[in-house]
Amino acid sequence: MYLETIDGPHDLLALTSEQRVALASEIRRALIHKLSKRGGHVGSNLGFVEATIALHYVFQGPDDKIVFDVSHQSYTHKMLTGRKDAFLDESKYNDVSGFSEPNESDYDLFRTGHTSTSISLASGLAKARDMRHGSGNVVAIIGDGSLSGGEALEGLDFVGSELNSNMIIVVNDNGMSIAENHGGLYRSLAKLRESQGMSPENPFTALGLDYRYVDKGNDIDALIEAFESVKDTDHPVVVHIHTLKGLGYAPAERDKEEWHWHSAFDESTGKSLKPHQRTYQTEAGDQLLRMMQRDPEVTGIIAGTPTVFDFTPERRAQAGAQLVDVGIAEEQAIAMASGMAKGGGKPVVGMYSSFLQRTYDQMMQDVCVNGSLATFCIASGSIWGANDVTHLGLFDIAMIGNIPGLVYLAPTTVEELDAMMEWSVAQTDGPVAIRVPAGQMRHSGQRAVRRDYSQTNRFEVTQRGSDVAVVAAGDFYHLGEQVVDELQRTLGINATLINPLFISGVDDTLLRGLQRDHRVVVTLEDGILSGGFGQKVAAFYAPTSMRVLTYGFAKEYIDRFDPAEVMRRNGLDPVSITRDVERALRDAQGNTQGNAQGTMRGGAQSGSLHGTEASFSPTVAAA
């Protein structure tokens, strides 16, 4: 085993060409084995083994700086930079994250997870080096469909003329995005591959960049030669390498889309160990297909992630021309939806909460300022979404819930999701976003399902009680039911339960009505509290005597977490909430009587003035 001798990139220098090839095989075997146990990015990493060895052979990190885009293809890099045990020893599998992580190693420069950022980030490293009269190469890796993202294109354009110093952009061209590639750029890359880099339609030289093509992108010697030829360049240069996604694992070579990311699998057969599970995203995709069949003007728009609607190649074929995949180009997806709407079309965009962050301006300007009749299905906006720090789905309510003119709906069941999609596509009031739940699939059962959401911000009382009202949004409606049960059980309170349905505003009339016989209102939302839904309820009642307890998540970054643990830590369980409510009720009472009647003193009164905040769980008043 050569891999066991590699404690850092310098150990590569001792290996012969043949030994480096053997090392690549060992790495590949380790990758496949770990991935079969834990799942992860299979195809992208298998294709980039040789390039990573060559990069670390030629460039001397951490002085030379290698920036990975998305960094989902950095597994080999981790193995070569002192972290091999996390791939060889099953008991240490969890020692590394699936992305580059400066806390793990000096060789990891950024925490990245979104696409299309490496060129811009690297341009900053290069500029800082120049300003400080430093030295060293700056290398940006990009590929796997990331080039079509606006940030990458802005970066290429900038580097192409404004950075007149060393920078190397390695374009890892495996002919694929997550699914197939989209966009003229990828057509040009194909022509460059066919012509051994000679095609005149070269997007890199057209942006002012020097260019070099390496056809054998899985040949370590060829790569070493190419990288050595550009090392210490005095100007930016693109090295376009042609790699094979999934190389070395037959199933991954055969079905590149399926194996871009894969859950744990049987190593010998490639069969998934986890059967396909229906989720709310499957349901949203089904509903979209049903609407498409009924109405040829309904058009789905996705940005490189068909999984957002659980759209397999078969389901995409079913949608046909009624589905537009713009590739990794979220801004294009959202703005195009606005254009389609103005042209009389019926666009339904599917996007993950985390990637929606790319489109704040397009949502604000292209869509909402124009009141375009587009529907946005936002997936994985939940603590049960992705659990790495760069893909958190906890910010979308705070982000788009405050954009004027946008209605943000939060279904709590399959039937509500369907009804909201149906209504949104048919209505003519304005843009609508729907937060596709991420928790366990639930059904409305006996509960009535609203069909018409045109009265904005009209909440639904699903159980009428008094004293305490629980406003439980989307994914957390079920938690709301549990809280109501616990209040009954523990305190004998027959609480009111409300399904707000809308999370971008509050139902003034309903909230005002609660003041008659309620003293405490609890809000529950599956997102950060700061800027979110609960704070709107809190602000509504702020000038009144109503006590409001808002539950959601603290404004913080969390990484590789257990959702249950994070919920507990944020006080999101029926027992803690019930305890908080009990205190709030006592405090409200104490405050009223204590202030008015000088004879009452002690616990209740002092509690009302000093004990309040200290006694609530930290999230209650978190900003």
Place this chain on the structure above:
Amino acid sequence: MYLETIDGPHDLLALTSEQRVALASEIRRALIHKLSKRGGHVGSNLGFVEATIALHYVFQGPDDKIVFDVSHQSYTHKMLTGRKDAFLDESKYNDVSGFSEPNESDYDLFRTGHTSTSISLASGLAKARDMRHGSGNVVAIIGDGSLSGGEALEGLDFVGSELNSNMIIVVNDNGMSIAENHGGLYRSLAKLRESQGMSPENPFTALGLDYRYVDKGNDIDALIEAFESVKDTDHPVVVHIHTLKGLGYAPAERDKEEWHWHSAFDESTGKSLKPHQRTYQTEAGDQLLRMMQRDPEVTGIIAGTPTVFDFTPERRAQAGAQLVDVGIAEEQAIAMASGMAKGGGKPVVGMYSSFLQRTYDQMMQDVCVNGSLATFCIASGSIWGANDVTHLGLFDIAMIGNIPGLVYLAPTTVEELDAMMEWSVAQTDGPVAIRVPAGQMRHSGQRAVRRDYSQTNRFEVTQRGSDVAVVAAGDFYHLGEQVVDELQRTLGINATLINPLFISGVDDTLLRGLQRDHRVVVTLEDGILSGGFGQKVAAFYAPTSMRVLTYGFAKEYIDRFDPAEVMRRNGLDPVSITRDVERALRDAQGNTQGNAQGTMRGGAQSGSLHGTEASFSPTVAAA
């Protein structure tokens, strides 16, 4: 006069070639005259007169659809589409906005104001047309530096291979952005101009687009010929036209940057009627220059808008290599700042609040997830910023104030602005944004200026009183002073005045302390209430008996407004606020006594339960 005979584009068809040239002169004269009185986008419109005539001669709107990018160069378009009086008759000058506006005309398809959107929006129109089996040309106009924006590049890439039907992209190439152009793309455009379109380094063909060059971009006949040759094309085609920015007005031809947008001026001399005024942005620029001189590693980053630091060409020369203008590429600017910070540099980004919207994801992922030590000066985040609907500066607190890891500071004086910039560049805690005020410049005078902001969210009590506390942020601190005065004058209340300094969180300790002898807390912020600073204060006190009145702006789009009027409408004046405080105090009292003593009844009690919300100004509880 031919212009007077033009009621719509069809009237152009009756004109001869010579008459069209005469018409262009008349339009130009009207433009210059109106612009001299009212100010506006001078150079961009003067350069695009002939192209607009040719477009409307060849394409038959509104069936053929013309989408303007930014739409700041749409004045001639407005004149030719039934709105000439708004340019000929001074009493009607205000009848049209400075941007395209569907409410004015069917020929205006979108409300636009941000750059780089036309291609994406038009691609949606084209796709909707195809889905509906419709007909008609879709034309996107782009230029003036807008091509370098990520959304435009994503759009070009998409259209280049995915839209296999009619679409025409007119690239208005005047060799300029607002200031000079930046990026490899513009270098390629220059080579295409020099080679009459023959240069092989062609970014459009490299993205799969058909291409055509028109050198005489101010020759109506040449343009008509070119547009006719691509009319009804069955695939996307770029028509690259070479125009002269400012054509026909000597001062604007000479100094293209100065005349991109210009305030009212003396028509004969070109001298501005409004002398240059020092603003907080000038101060931020001065401070940045001072810091640059002391420390060669301090680097300013701007994205095509040097005015954000009031950076004239002279001041830019002074900054030298310590200033990077990335061109219109906001995502690149923010991500590059993160890279520079990680490389040990000291980046200071200047960006307008409205354009910061382009970078939510870069702020979140590239900067904050990485804790990069970058400083962001956010300008025009204020009701006193731009007053058109597409450039509102009221959303930035709600947008970035809820991003974990970002400290958002709001100076209230020149001295605080300087101190915050100074501190931010020196500190090593994390990313810092500073909201450069937009109101009247004020000085700290006797007030102490804090130098160290490392204790996050520590507010400053500037006047210690009781009963009522006024937390007045940034630009609105002065209003807070007026409220405190009015409370004293009218109600005899010696209120506490607080300068929060931080607007991305609350001072738990200080707010808790206020509970001892305060019953009402007022918050004032120069931004929307929804998701903003005041709601954080409201949420903090939500579980307590404190009454909180939050003041700011409703979540709505406003256009061509009078800031004073909008403030009044949102209850933002000392008299209204004092009246609200009086009610809240009475209500708090009534609630306490009314509930506790059955003998009290009538006004106070019923007011506490029902009258509360109705009696407050509408914004107080607005969500």
